[in-house]
Amino acid sequence: MSVATTQGISLTGLEGEIVQIEVDVSKGLPGYQLLGLPDAALNESRDRIRSAINNSGKKWPQTKVTVSLSPAWLPKSGSGFDLPISIAILSATDQVAQKNFDKTILIGELSLEGALRPVRGVLPMLISAAKHGMKRAIVPEQNFHEANLVSDISVTAASSLIEVLALLTGISHPRDIPLLTHEEVVTELDFSEVAGQEDAKFGLEIAATGGHHLLMMGPPGTGKTMLAERIPTILPRLDDLQAREVAAIHSIAGTQRLQQSHFKTPPFVAPHHTTTTVGMVGGGTKQIRPGACSLAHNGVLFIDEAPECATGILDALRQPLESGSIEITRAVGSTRFPARFILALAANPCPCGRFTGKGRGCQCSSIQVRRYLNRLSGPLLDRIDLRLTVENPTRAALAQSEPREASAAMRARVIKARQVAAERFTGLGFTLNSQIPSDQLRSQFRADSKAMSALHTLMDKEEITARGFHKLLRLSWTIADLKGVTVPTINELEAALNLRSNAERVA
Ligand SMILES: Nc1ncnc2c1ncn2[C@@H]1O[C@H](COP(=O)(O)OP(=O)(O)O)[C@@H](O)[C@H]1O
Ligand SMILES: [Mg+2]
Ligand SMILES: [Zn+2]
Structure with missing residues (x-):
């Protein structure tokens, strides 16, 4: 004893x-x-x-x-x-x-x-x-x-x-247990499966490059989910440290990710719009569990039909969007989980979903439409650099027989452009264009003079807000990096404006 x-x-x-x-x-x-x-x-x-x-x-x-x-x-x-x-x-x-x-x-x-x-x-x-x-x-x-x-x-x-x-006691020796290998080939999603939608694909390439959060608007069935699910396929593969961190979060949540062989692909997490705050950001009574925003760490958090989310759910994302982590406080103590992700929201253009701007079959009043979209709160939209319109693919696009560009080619461009940005930001504590602080956009990271004066004119005419000004500049930098242009010019600004204004017209 x-x-x-x-x-x-x-x-x-x-x-x-x-x-x-x-x-x-x-x-x-x-x-x-x-x-x-x-x-x-x-x-x-x-x-x-x-x-x-x-x-x-x-x-x-x-x-x-x-x-x-x-x-x-x-x-x-x-x-x-x-x-x-x-x-x-x-x-x-x-x-x-x-x-x-x-x-x-x-x-x-x-x-x-x-x-x-x-x-x-x-x-x-x-x-x-x-x-x-x-x-x-x-x-x-x-x-x-x-x-x-x-x-x-x-x-x-x-x-x-x-x-x-x-x-x-040494009576038996460790058994050999076969390990899953990470090299196993799994059928991965690929952008080559998406017909047409060239503008949307370019938009997503920009989002992946600059780490820009985005909103996709379009009627049901136009491929918003299909597009969003493929964002991880054009992001850089996770390095060992990132992959381990993601796996650790998933280990606590008990999800199946650890059993999957594509362990170095950035995670894609799509909570349903009926999810709770705990489901979105984490919590729980006994043991504190990570929520969707932490499971999406180093990857993509996709919220389909975002305006349908219960009040407060989307707002709960503000802390992780600002700090890249989430702190959960309970009686047992407080816990912090990492939560740095690209936020992709999808929304129908109106409550019935048929609104196309041409009134086809849609009975929603303009007040209903506005109320529906207003459910996406201002502070959240402030963080969304990119708004994309997704329209029905044309019949010609669907019938197209020549091979479409694969995710690997898009990813190669994303990686190259990210390197250019990371070098530019050496020593500044951030690596992505979406992370350029506003004051530095007005000093160190201005576009060329013609583009800057075009932006100021738009501001004077009240066509864009100060916030829009910053978003357009960040997007212009990303487009410039993708095109191999050293400083954004009026061309990159116009490309950025073009991406935005399409969606704004619908909203
Ligand atoms: N551009 C496209 N190319 C190929 N298939 C498409 C395309 N757009 C839609 N589809 C088909 O329609 C289905 C519904 O698309 P989905 O992504 O769910 O639309 P949404 O999320 O906008 O409602 C997809 O699973 C796919 O089979
Ligand atoms: Mg969908
Ligand atoms: Zn409608």
Whole structure:
């Protein structure tokens, strides 16, 4: 009868903290006490652990068991502590040779039968564990694939408490578990599948290059969703760090992304317009989960039929749009998740969707139309540089037989233009044209004099607002970068104006 210590890990946002689990088994009336800010799920662990131990051919101690989790101030949540607690109990009761658990992290939930069940967030847990100097981890088999994305810690998978004991005592050796490879070819979406829509495609290429948020307006069935879904295919592939960060967020949310092989493609996340604020930005009562805006980190957040969103949902995006992250505050503490994405909104031109400016079959009054579009609040629209009109593709475009340009060709141009911009902004703390601060647009990053005076004339005639002035300049820079022009001229400005005014006429 003695004391044993194992290590688990607790997550706050993407950050993990090592938790020491100390079990003291002493003479006294049978009882079980859990100390150190456990949440409800952890408090329920006793029955699972007792049953799992009994069903694994081991004995639950008929004495006083005290489990203490430290640091005590840290709120601990989830069921991932089942495994380290059980091993500590078995070790304290001499049922497993008192091994040196130093530098080994144990993660997993136990079923009543003693099976090791997967938990959420294993990837960020192990990234943190490695940072804290841990050398080895034992994780549930279903989490093995994501756990292996962390290179600086040795990972062993197990499917039951019995297997963990066998591994710890050296009776059995780690099994070879086949890993999914990231190289597998998956049928990816491609812009070559979209007929016509040359203007919209050019608009999306601009958005991808400058990181501009955008709004697509057009009647149902014109291909807005189809176009939006293909934006990630023309963004640069994620580098290892970005891919891991995205995977870590998805690991906590428990989405399927980790099972997918296109792990380096920027994510595309499309919450339905009926989603809640928690669904959009994250939250939850027990464990704080990332929302759609964090799942879309380093990728695209697409909101179809955006004016249909309940009040407040779109406004909740203002914080991530401004700061690139979202802070969620709950009684248990506050958590920050990264949330830097390209926002793509789609809207019908009117409540019935048929409005084409020519009145075909649309009965909506102009007041109804205005009210519908006004649901997209001003502060949100302020952040949207690009408004695109999407019209029905012509029959000729649909029938066209020669091959259409593929996403790879568009992506190559995006990457090249992004490099030009990044070089221009060296040392300034931003890399994309959409991020140029307004004051620098008026000083360092002006267009040429003819374009600037054209912009001022438009302002004087009140055809554009100060905000429109800045958006047009940012877009002109992106168009210039795509065309290989060093400083935007009247041509790039006109191209930018053209993209905007089409949509403005509809609105
Ligand atoms: N330009 C296009 N080229 C090929 N197919 C198209 C095109 N536009 C629309 N479609 C077809 O119409 C369907 C509906 O398009 P969708 O993107 O859902 O429209 P929207 O989102 O504007 O309502 C698509 O799944 C696709 O099959
Ligand atoms: Mg759609
Ligand atoms: Zn209508």
